[in-house]
Amino acid sequence: MNVITRIFNNKTFLGAVPWISFITGLLLFLFGTFANFDDDHFAELWSGLGKTMLAGALFALMLKSIQFMGVFKEELIEIIYDVKYLRNRVDLPEYWEKITKELLKNKFPAISQKVTKDVKEIYLPTTSVxxxxxxxxxxxxxxxxxxxxxxxxxxxxxxxxxxxxxxxxxxxxxxxxxxxxxxxxxxxxxxxxxxxxxxxxxxxxxxxxxxxxxxxxxxxxxxxxxxxxxxxxxxxxxxxxxxxxxxxxxxxxxxxxxxxxxxxxxxxxxxxxxxxxxxxxxxxxxxxxxxxxxxxxxxxxxxxxxxxxxx
Missing domain, CATH: 2.60.40 (Immunoglobulin-like)
Incomplete structure (x- = not known):
């Protein structure tokens, strides 16, 4: 019993479940579709079961892909906003201007560039020693x-x-x-x-x-x-x-x-x-x-x- 519990709690096994379901569902669908049965109800039963497993497996795979993209996005955001990464950027002034415009909600577009320039040069001690x-x-x-x-x-x-x-x-x-x-x-x-x-x-x-x-x-x-x-x-x-x-x-x-x-x-x-x-x-x-x-x-x-x- 402990062996079975360990198997079902194994992360590798849990990660493979959608693929196992997909392959099993595909085999059942093919079996129900192309195999010769004396009673058509058995063919529909096997192909229907296969379709159900395929649909569930596809949904699980799609969900895992979305989760992966979310994790990847979070990791990417952490990298982009990391101080070491920002320090190596050569476009920080332009980046600063875009962020400031967004904070201002694009108010006063005619003078926003001058505002950001004055804030950067006067209020941010970028050139002070x-x-x-x-x-x-x-x-x-x-x-x-x-x-x-x-x-x-x-x-x-x-x-x-x-x-x-x-x-x-x-x-x-x-x-x-x-x-x-x-x-x-x-x-x-x-x-x-x-x-x-x-x-x-x-x-x-x-x-x-x-x-x-x-x-x-x-x-x-x-x-x-x-x-x-x-x-x-x-x-x-x-x-x-x-x-x-x-x-x-x-x-x-x-x-x-x-x-x-x-x-x-x-x-x-x-x-x-x-x-x-x-x-x-x-x-x-x-x-x-x-x-x-x-x-x-x-x-x-x-x-x-x-x-x-x-x-």
Whole structure:
């Protein structure tokens, strides 16, 4: 009994059942059709039994074929959407565009291509080699010359640079711009401190006057780490009549941003620039403002603050 049970539970036997039924049904049908019987009822009985078995076997074979195609389809889908397979595709931009159009349900066909292009190039960091994490600024502003309305700005900044390839060496560039109008001699910029992973770094910088602006560029070489904790302090002096805007709009993606302003004797109007949500006010009092953004700030997003002297 156990032997019979094992035979009927055997996967090979179960897989062969439709073929056994098909062959048996075909033989019975042929036997009933071509064999000589004294009674025609026996011929009809055998051929009918054969037809029944043939029909059942054909149905079972067709069902197994459909099941096989379903399994094959699932396996094919898994291969197509596997990361290793996608990584080797050379048509990912076109593939991305087709998927985005489908998600949009083909809305706005006249501008859909431009929408997908902007999303891919601006919001997806496909060309970025790093992003900023936990960006924190402390900005102290005070008037140092009432006659000329000159302010001194001490800006302390801390953040972590997260590179795409930790082991690669790359040069990270910074840039600062101050409008100087018709009084470039009253405008100044200097780096007071620059640290990478708690180690003091000597950072050379170049300043030049371009189109009534003082542009300062400086850079640091980074290598061999999965993250770089940057700490820098800069000092700026300039007349408010030439430049009364402080801003932080980066070319890089920033994850989480917090800024504090100390602005004794000055008013400050904070404006969100291009953000998907507004900066949240954590604390505000006379001469002090703290704002925070939880989430992703994309390139060309950030804030500006307009400062004015209290009369």
């Amino acid at each position: 790093q992003y900023y994490d936990n960006y924190k600024q402390h900005v102290s502003i005070k008037v140092v010359d009432d006659a000329e309305d000159i302010v001194e700005v001490i800006q302390k900044t801390r953040f972590t640079i997260i590179p795409v390839e930790p082991n690669e060496t790359f040069v990270h560039q910074f840039e600062n711009t101050i409008h100087c109008g018709d009084c470039p001699e009253l405008v100044n910029f200097e780096i007071l401190k620059f640290k990478v992973n708690e180690k003091e770094q000597h950072v050379s910088h170049q300043s030049s006057f371009e189109n009534k602006r003082l542009k300062t560029r400086y850079e640091v070489t980074l290598s061999g780490k999965s993250g770089y904790n940057i700490e820098m302090v800069v000092k700026k002096r300039y007349p408010l009549r030439c430049d009364n805007i402080i801003g932080a709009i980066s070319s890089y993606i920033r994850h989480n941003f917090m800024v504090q302003f100390l602005h004794a004797g000055l008013t400050l109007d904070f404006i969100d620039i291009g953000t998907l949500q507004k900066f949240k006010t954590n604390n505000e009092s006379q001469g002090f403002l703290e704002k925070e953004y939880q989430g992703i700030l994309y390139p060309k997003q950030g804030y500006i603050a307009i400062i004015k002297k209290i009369k």
